[in-house]
Amino acid sequence: MSEQLKFIVDTLNKDPFKRNYNLISFDALEPLQLLQVLNDVFAEIDSRNKIDIREEAADQTALRMLGILKILKYRPKTDNTSEFRQGLVMGDKPTVYHILEWLLQRVPDLKKRAYLARFLVKIEVPPDFLQDDAVADCNQQYEELVEQFKELHKEFTELQKSGFSTSEIKKDIQSMEEEKEQVVRRIERLKKKVETVPNFDRMMDTARKLRQEKERELSLANQKQEQKNQLMHADQRYQRAMNQLKDLQKAAKGASAEGLIEKLQEENNVNTYLGQEKLPKEIEAKRKVVSDLQKVVLEPAMGQSDLDELHAKIKDTNAEINQLIEKRMMRNDPIDDKLSIFKQQASIIAKKKIQAAEEFQSTKDELAATEQELGEKRQMARELEGGEVLKGDEFKRYVNKLRGKSTVYKKKRQELAELRAEYGVLSRTEEILRQRDENAQRALEGLEAKKGVSGYHDTQEELEKVSTIKSELDEMKGKTLDDISDMVLKLTSTISEKKSALAPVIKELRPMRQKCQEMSLVYEEKKAQYDNRAAGYETDRSKLEQEVRTYREECSAEESRYHYLQSMKKVVDAQLARAQEEMKLYLSTDQQDKKKSCREQYSRKIQEQENLGKTLREKQKAVRESHGPSMRQMKMWKDFEKLMECKRRCFLGERNAERTMGGADYAGDTGGEERLVL
Secondary structure (H helix, E strand, O other): OHHHHHHHHHHHHOOOOOOOOOHHHHHOOOHHHHHHHHHHHHHHHOHHHOOOHHHOOHHHHHHHHHHHHHHOOOOOOOOOHHHHHHHHHHOOHHHHHHHHHHHHHOHHHHHHHHHHHHHHOOOOOOOOHHHOHHHHHHHHHHHHHHHHHHHHHHHHHHHHHHOOOHHHHHHHHHHHHHHHHHHHHHHHHHHHHHHOOOOHHHHHHHHHHHHHHHHHHHHHHHHHHHHHHHHHHHHHHHHHHHHHHHHHHHHOOOOOHHHHHHHHHHHHHHHHHHHHHHHHHHHHHHHHHHHHHHHHHHOOOOOHHHHHHHHHHHHHHHHHHHHHHHHHHHHOOHHHHHHHHHHHHHHHHHHHHHHHHHHHHHHHHHHHHHHHHHHHHHHHHHHHHOOOOOOOHHHHHHHHHHHHHHHHHHHHHHHHHHHHHHHHHHHHHHHHHHHHHHHHHHHHHHHHHHHOOOOHHHHHHHHHHHHHHHHHHHHHHHHHHHHHHHHHHHHHHHHHHHHHHHHHHHHHHHHHHHHHHHHHHHHHHHHHHHHHHHHHHHHHHHHHHHHHHHHHHHHHHHHHHHHHHHHHHHHHHHHHHHHHHHHHHHHOOOHHHHHHOHHHHHHHHHHHHHHHHHHHHHHHHHHHHHHHHHHHHHHHHHHHHHHHHHHHHHHHHHHHHHHHHOHHHHHHHOOOOOOOOO
């Protein structure tokens, strides 16, 4: 209680409440003041509750607070709802303290919940009002807006968690706009420079056509590569189909239609069991777990006391279960004993069935994962090498080719190192020549300044550059037209060459397709035969396994029965030996041996008990005979006791009277003795 009060006071003294309480002053608050503090906390969570409770009726305050607590999913510490409501209305300190502690521990979460409740708590409309079309349409529109709010709030929370901020986005947009303006200005400057060039429109048209032809060339190259890839994939698929066909032909030897049918029936039984028994149970278990988790999520936060209470209930339930099990075990119903063997066998079979289904499912998942991994590895191999994984002689040829390439690579690397060294020497030479050129330029500028013709050399260089650019542009125009015509000729010749090269391939591909179809038919037939044979073998194997399993279970049952009969035989043998020993002692002529027999011992004990009973009956008879005189004597002694008590009181009364009448005489007689005369 003190820790709870200390937490509440410390939290109220901080932001945003800023109260100046201590433990004594807060504990001394009146119920109305305590409810006002609680209302202020509600107002911090939801600003609509910011009112003075003195201006509000007590019942309205209680209803409002109970409604807020219901929205916030508060769980009282007691299950008695009426007691909790009465405590809240009366401002009971333990009740209000518990609410304050719960609220102050989770203010941010409760603010969010109160905000969402303002829009998500639906207004309950009576069914009679919904009969009106206008009201029904309005309610439908209201529910749609609620769902829209849910989606928007979900997107808002996801954006908050994503880490993007509006300031960064604004900076990015601003920088992109600046870059756009710079690009626009650069384009305008280039347009102004190019507009002065003669034949500008024709050159632009030529450049546009050149770009279009380059794009077309690129698309044709892509189409060519795609066709190559398709052809390669078709060859690979053909090789895989041939390999599968060979494998199936090897495996299909000895198959039959009956075997296939039996295999299909077995697969059907397995799939039926998985679909009708195993999977529905797993789905039901998952749904139960989900419902339990949803209940846990909807429940408010639980304290240590709630957990202790739940643990106590669990212990009580376990104790009741154990008691019921003990009662059932003590009952020992013979029918249950007879059925226990069959129940045990049924449970063992059910467990094995479930275990086999789980193993089948795990093996199936493992097979799927292995096939997926194999596909990924093949795809990686195709991306790295551009084809299937090499095997045998192909791999050896690939290794030899790789060795040749490595030799070429080493030579090229050596040449590259030499070129880099030569590049270093040339760069140093260029740097020296550039320095000399700068010195010569400075000397030339000095001479021009002395002669009064400053800038002559720069102007001459500019004129030379302009003339050079003009000549280059003229050459470029001629080259562009020549290149375009050459490119068109090359493309047409390339297309014709490709067509002529692909024509025999297409001719060869047509009979191969027909052959592939024939092989596919043969493959299907062989596969059907293989499936039949495999199904027959699998069915026989399952039957044999079932028989072996049945024999094993019968063997275990017979073994258990054998052990049980052996135990009973030992018990019967022990009892028989004991009876024979008793008979031997009983028929013996020796008196000492007879005394050791159970019969003599039990006879002696019976005689002793009979003697003891006879003695007790005699005592009982004596007590009954002396009961009347004894009661009369006891009554006489009680009367005598009453008489003596009466005499004692009379004597004491007379002596007290004598003391009052003559003190001196009485003082002289005090030394005498008191005697009783009967």
